[in-house]
Amino acid sequence: MSRRILVLMLLFSATLIVSFTATIILNPATPSELKELAKYYVLNTINETASPEAVTAIVWDYRGLDTIYETLVLYLAIVGGLAIFKMSEEALLKTRIGLTLLTKTSTKIIALLITSIAAAIAFHGHLSPGGGFPGGSAVAVASMIIIPVFAAGTLIEKGISSTKLVAIRGAALTALGLVALLPVVRGLEIVTNQKFYPASILGLPISGSLSLYNLLESLAVASGFTAVALYLSIPEEAYKGGSSA
Amino acid sequence: MIASILLLIIASLLSLFFVYMAVTEKDLLKAVAYSAGQSITYSILLQAMSTPDIVMTYVAVSVGLYSALLVFVISKTERFER
Secondary structure, eight states: OHHHHHHHHHHHHHHHHHHHHHHHHHOOOOOSSOOHHHHHHHHHHHHHHSOSOHHHHIIIIITHHHHHHHHHHHHHHHHHHHHHSOOOHHHHHHOOOOSOHHHHHHHHHHHHHHHHHHHHHHHTTTTSSOOHHHHHHHHHHHHHHHHHHHOHHHHHHTTOOHHHHHHHHHHHHHHHHHHHHGGGGGTOOTTOOTTTSOSEETTEEOTTTHHHHHHHHHHHHHHHHHHHHHHHTSOHHHHHHGGGO | OHHHHHHHHHHHHHHHHHHHHHHHOSBHHHHHHHHHHHHHHHHHHHHHTTOHHHHHHHIIIIIIIHHHHHHHHHHTSOSBOO
């Protein structure tokens, strides 16, 4: 074991020295100016989409239809995953004992911190790096540490069932589809942004439909992953009794 | 310039180390931890190449969700590989 690590360390330091000296001697030239495509996005994004964040603008505006299909693919994947698990909330109610008080308190603090950072990522997605998917998956991380610590049964007792979560996901995705489809009513293209939606409301920059998409996508992703985690936390013993039904 | 090159080389070598440890480890929980370490080095690499949008998604999915999912799955099977 220790000899293996020693050999690895030797190999790594040799690679480090060789690659570092090679980079210094060969000195690869960094490109001094942007390509034409990059120039287009840097110069026109703020005027065409009212968003200073080029990545979000490309994801939800220039290539908006691609992202909506991607969201649909993830939706189908989660629906397929949920279809495999047997729905029985009585089995989950048996697992009501969580971890110790110390763990529960620290988890509450950490989950609050993660959720507030996730909200910042999701709701600032049209102004700074981030967006709906990273924000939603950060919320899902918070719920994934909450579920084992507080036990799934406690959550279901409090009214957070996976049926409700899937319903939230469906509602968020329907709203997302409506945001994409609404411009068609006025004869515009599907997923039109600036010709239909306002750039700011009451002086608050919302970049048209970009912030709406980010908000709804984060809701959908967070509730979908939380529902999957709830089902995964069903213990094996819960399946054994109810196979005859 | 030199500092960023050093950071890139060290992070990529560390990721290789974590991948090796994850593949050869018999304790599956430890292997998940090594895999999370590999993801952290990858996110350092992505940040060094100035792609903050990808870093946010990558950290949340590969360090958080993926590891948590694997721990859930391991809890349904055996912890040690035979």
